[in-house]
Amino acid sequence: MQTMLCQVTAIEALTAAVYRVQLQPPQAMKFKAGQYLQVVMGERDKRPFSIASCPSDGSLLELHIGATPENKYAYEVLESMRNNGCIEIEGPLGDAWYRDDTQSTRPLILIAGGTGFSYAWSIAQAHLQRKSTRPVTLYWGVRSSADLYLHDQLQALAEAYPHFYYRPVVQYPEPTWTGLTGLVHQAVLTDQSDLGEADVYAAGRFEMVRIIRDEFHANGLPLVQLYGDALAFI
Template sequence: MSVLRCQLSSMKALTPNVYRVELSPSAPVVFHAGQYLQVVMGENDKRPFSIASMPAEQARLELHIGAEPGNTYASEVIERLQADGEISVEAPLGVAQYRADSARPMILLAGGTGFSYTWSILQQHLASTDPRPVMMFWGARQLDDLYMHEQLLQLERLHENFSYRPVLENPPAEWAGDRGLVHHAVLEAFGKQLADFDVYIAGRFEMVRVVRDEFEQHGLPREQLYGDALSFI
């Protein structure tokens, strides 16, 4: 792990509350898909965000920051970047990275901007020659919150080993996809075969806790469930 100064390369609002932030670090960052960094706001104030970019892009760090109203934890980072144009980070961190040496198919389970963790892993897997199937389940309140929905549909068309299932809690009337909680869609599809998969998960701590407990009840070994939140719950 190193402490690096990063320049803000770009910031784009993907939704009214989600920003894609691209940083240029002062030195290349060697990391694994699925690791994270901490934005240093103060000596005792370090805020973690998943790295959404691929490990091959060592001179570029991409973050997806959800700064909903009232979420000062994230919005203060956005405001600091907008004001200063640079920030210090600690990177890389985390042990829930992509397991390229596994032979098991993969389930990527994301809630909200937890997608950024799974996005790095997905890109790394699809860029490899590994033919293992990978299934992306992305849960959100409404369709507009799935800020890379069209890109994932395109990837699904391009890669035979990739399937994408968006899950909406408040879908429009014409929605033909999955409804409700994202982990329920996983259980509906693979509940009896979970032990055959590696599962990567990111989202709010309370969601990760529920998923951990329910998936274990359905036979998923703890060592086949990956997510940095698991170290804190």
């Protein structure tokens, strides 16, 4: 693990409440897809965020931060970045990183709730960059379709890569939405007939990950094939 002071090179609004943040460390950080870093707000105040960027370029770190004034935990981090132009981080951290073709031959199922997408996005990019033929299906659960901030890019990737499948799930759909609806874990259970033959990566609220662990295991997924840093806390 490294501790370093990063320059904040960009803060871009992706939705009304989600921001793409780009950090430039003093030297490239070596990390694995699916790992996270901690923003150091104080000696005993360190706040974790998944790294959304691909490990092939550790010279620029990307975060997706869901921040509103009501969510002080993340909002204070964003305000500190805006006001100071730099931020201290620690990383990389986490054991729920991407297992590549040398470690597994099973298809991948990536499940993201909200900004948990940043975790899945890093893994998806790393997997596609390796030109692996292992199928990867990304399920992204959100409240409304407006929260799918990389929707067009993901659709384009699904068209470009025959082994990549994008399955957005909207909990409260607008009348014009024609895709999957409801809760993301239920969409996976409906879609996937043999969870025992997949590696599942999950990120989102602890309650969502707990339900995935319990219900997927009951439907045949060995727990050793389920990855998510939240699992250590539930």
